[in-house]
Amino acid sequence: MLRIRNLKCYYGRIRAINGVSLSVKPREMVALIGANGAGKSTLLQTICGLLPGWEGDMRYEKEPLSGLRPPEIVRRGISLVPEGRLLFPPMSVLDNLKLGAYLRYRRREQAAINGDLEHVLDLFPVLRERARQPAGTLSGGEQQMLAIGRALMARPRLLLLDEPSMGLAPFLVKLILDILVQLKDDGMTILLVEQNARAALQVADRGYVLENGHIVLDGPADELLADQDVKRAYLGKDYREFYDGRA
Amino acid sequence: MQEFLQYLFSGVTNGAIYAVIALGFTMLYKSTGLINFAQGEFVMLGALSMITLWSGFELSLPLAFLLTIAGVSVVGIILERLAIRSVRKPHPIVLIIITIGASILLRGVAMLGWGKDAHSSPAFSRNEPFEVAGATLLPQSLWILGIVLVIVTALHFFTRGTLTGKAMQACAINKRAAWLLGIPSETMVLLAFAMSAGMGAVGGILIAPISMSSYDMGMTLGLKGFCAAMLGGLGSSWGAVLGGLLLGILEALGVGFFSSSLKDGIAFLLLLLILYVRPAGILGARAVHRF
Ligand SMILES: Nc1ncnc2c1ncn2[C@@H]1O[C@H](COP(=O)(O)OP(=O)(O)O)[C@@H](O)[C@H]1O
Numbered sequence: 001m002l003r004i005r006n007l008k009c010y011y012g013r014i015r016a017i018n019g020v021s022l023s024v025k026p027r028e029m030v031a032l033i034g035a036n037g038a039g040k041s042t043l044l045q046t047i048c049g050l051l052p053g054w055e056g057d058m059r060y061e062k063e064p065l066s067g068l069r070p071p072e073i074v075r076r077g078i079s080l081v082p083e084g085r086l087l088f089p090p091m092s093v094l095d096n097l098k099l100g101a102y103l104r105y106r107r108r109e110q111a112a113i114n115g116d117l118e119h120v121l122d123l124f125p126v127l128r129e130r131a132r133q134p135a136g137t138l139s140g141g142e143q144q145m146l147a148i149g150r151a152l153m154a155r156p157r158l159l160l161l162d163e164p165s166m167g168l169a170p171f172l173v174k175l176i177l178d179i180l181v182q183l184k185d186d187g188m189t190i191l192l193v194e195q196n197a198r199a200a201l202q203v204a205d206r207g208y209v210l211e212n213g214h215i216v217l218d219g220p221a222d223e224l225l226a227d228q229d230v231k232r233a234y235l236g237k238d239y240r241e242f243y244d245g246r247a
Numbered sequence: 248m249q250e251f252l253q254y255l256f257s258g259v260t261n262g263a264i265y266a267v268i269a270l271g272f273t274m275l276y277k278s279t280g281l282i283n284f285a286q287g288e289f290v291m292l293g294a295l296s297m298i299t300l301w302s303g304f305e306l307s308l309p310l311a312f313l314l315t316i317a318g319v320s321v322v323g324i325i326l327e328r329l330a331i332r333s334v335r336k337p338h339p340i341v342l343i344i345i346t347i348g349a350s351i352l353l354r355g356v357a358m359l360g361w362g363k364d365a366h367s368s369p370a371f372s373r374n375e376p377f378e379v380a381g382a383t384l385l386p387q388s389l390w391i392l393g394i395v396l397v398i399v400t401a402l403h404f405f406t407r408g409t410l411t412g413k414a415m416q417a418c419a420i421n422k423r424a425a426w427l428l429g430i431p432s433e434t435m436v437l438l439a440f441a442m443s444a445g446m447g448a449v450g451g452i453l454i455a456p457i458s459m460s461s462y463d464m465g466m467t468l469g470l471k472g473f474c475a476a477m478l479g480g481l482g483s484s485w486g487a488v489l490g491g492l493l494l495g496i497l498e499a500l501g502v503g504f505f506s507s508s509l510k511d512g513i514a515f516l517l518l519l520l521i522l523y524v525r526p527a528g529i530l531g532a533r534a535v536h537r538f
């Protein structure tokens with residue numbers, strides 16, 4: 001579904017991604033793990049068209065993504081739940097969700113959008129309760145749900161998530177990952193970026209390990225979970241410590 | 248009392264016009280973070296175009312009204328396209344200087360087009376003035392208040408009730424997030440320029456029948472609109488309306504009870520005072536750190 005070959009991304013002259021190749025098959029959940037600064041966010045932003053000027057080959061459903069800007073990429077069915085959520089805090093939960101479907105409103109898909117809105121509110125009942133509240137008044141977990149809901153409103157076929165567990169208590173991390181599994185079972189393809197490697201690999205089918213802009217390891221998620229190098233580098237810390245360090 | 252009421256009427260009338268000009272500033276600032284010092288020239292272009300189209304070409308009032316707004320909006324779009332968009336490194340100071348440059352250019356062009364003489368247009372309707380509790384109320388004042396009310400309501404509906412309005416707000420809050428959802432921020436910025444120029448034109452159209460208009464009127468009116476916008480809190484639409492009315496009323500009372508030489512000074516006095524005492528404006532306490 002998504003195939004990336006020898007991707008290089010730049011910030012000015014600095015190269016942040018150094019020849020990455022990866023692929024995501026339809027209805028698969030792939031985890032991309034790596035330490036802070038490894039280039040995970042850069043990779044996701046490049047796929048979404050936020051960082052033009054990359055080199056290499058990126059294809060989505062066999063069509064090249066080169067030269068496309070975010071509106072065209074969203075229209076093709078790729079949505080990103082960005083790092084830090086990037087909600088519109090003063091606007092209501094409902095408005096945030098509706099703006100996720102901006103391009104579809106422009107194509108007058110009103111009825112389908114209303115259906116999807118109901119679906120998202122069923123998926124996250126707490127958002128229904130808070131529908132009229134400003135997004136900024138939600139708790140961290142609720143905001144993450146809203147960010148995911150907003151991305152879903154574009155009706156993507158490939159959902160990219162950038163550290164959805166950031167700053168959340170373990171039970172919320174579990175809740176969010178359960179939702180992702182549910183989405184996957186309903187047919188969604190997911191590329192999940194996480195520093196929380198253990199949690200991500202437990203729900204994913206396959207995983208890639210990114211270090212300094214290179215893929216250093218890849219394979220089925222259970223093999224990565226058992227891998228000695230991965231254990232040492234990313235799973236060494238107890239889960240709770242991990243969470244405490246980032247809250 | 249009667250005297251006070253009279254000043255109040257004239258203050259509210261002028262204040263409503265300042266409010267529209269302030270809305271133009273606010274609208275653009277909210278969407279782009281930019282203070283457009285050519286805003287006053289849009290007012291001037293609005294007033295002079297209206298006089299030419301309505302009194303000169305004898306178009307019907309509604310047609311002249313709409314054509315003027317459309318024309319000035321196009322000038323706003325051209326300003327954005329040619330002068331603002333093309334800047335490589337859009338540092339705020341650079342942009343502000345560009346708008347000052349644009350205002351000088353527009354003033355020069357207007358002087359070539361309309362000459363140095365002052366012009367005025369007739370009142371929108373020829374009804375007799377009303378008597379209210381001994382004070383005279385001009386029909387033109389009612390026109391002005393009515394039109395400003397319609398505009399404020401329409402603007403409110405636009406930002407709260409339409410997808411485009413919400414998308415524009417979203418761009419203002421977080422451009423990157425909006426772009427990620429596929430909202431074309433460039434189009435929204437262009438729309439903000441067009442709307443804020445149109446708002447300035449309305450201010451000019453309303454002013455044309457009640458004062459003399461000439462190519463150099465934009466500077467003072469622009470600064471008064473800016474003062475009203477600051478007074479209410481930059482970025483707050485209701486603040487702009489409130490600030491405009493407040494400025495108009497204070498000005499009228501100052502002129503009435505003290506001296507007419509005070510008129511233009513009051514705006515600047517207020518501006519200094521507000522910058523000193525409450526830089527966020529009356530309603531703008533939260534808005535200032537949004538960007
Ligand atoms: N806007 C930027 N300008 C310059 N360098 C950046 C920028 N954003 C990230 N980088 C650099 O690119 C590298 C990868 O960053 P990032 O993709 O954010 O990593 P991750 O998401 O894995 O933590 C880091 O070395 C970071 O310093």
Ligand SMILES: [Mg+2]
Nearest residue numbers: 040041042083
């Ligand atoms: Mg990151």
